[in-house]
Amino acid sequence: xxxxxxxxxxLVLKKQHPCGANKWKVIRxxxxxxxxxxxxxxxxxxxxxxxxxxIKRIMSEDx
Ligand SMILES: [Zn+2]
Numbered sequence: 001x002x003x004x005x006x007x008x009x010x011l012v013l014k015k016q017h018p019c020g021a022n023k024w025k026v027i028r029x030x031x032x033x034x035x036x037x038x039x040x041x042x043x044x045x046x047x048x049x050x051x052x053x054x055i056k057r058i059m060s061e062d063x
Contacts, residue, residue, distance in 0.1 A: 005029060005051075005058060010038070012057040017042070022056075 005011065009026045016022035021039025028034035032045045046054075 005033065008060075010059040011035065011051075011055055012059065013054045014056045015054060023059075 005026050007026050007029060011024045011026065013022050013024060017024075017037050017039060019037060019040040019042070021037055023038040024035035024044075025038060026033060027036050027043070032047050033051050034043060034045050035051075036043050
């Protein structure tokens with residue numbers, strides 16, 4: 001399955017963040033992807049292969 005992620009997309013991950021949220025906003029793409037937690041605003045960087053394994057669902061910004 002081909003997945004593309006763009007800046008502004010909301011990713012629903014399989015594992016939830018300790019703050020309780022499991023939605024992350026994409027704020028930078030590249031070899032590593034920068035994500036901001038929608039629950040606590042914390043920013044993390046994840047490499048693409050790892051991130052793709054954790055994605056449950058990709059939502060566009062206006063969804
Ligand atoms: Zn969080």
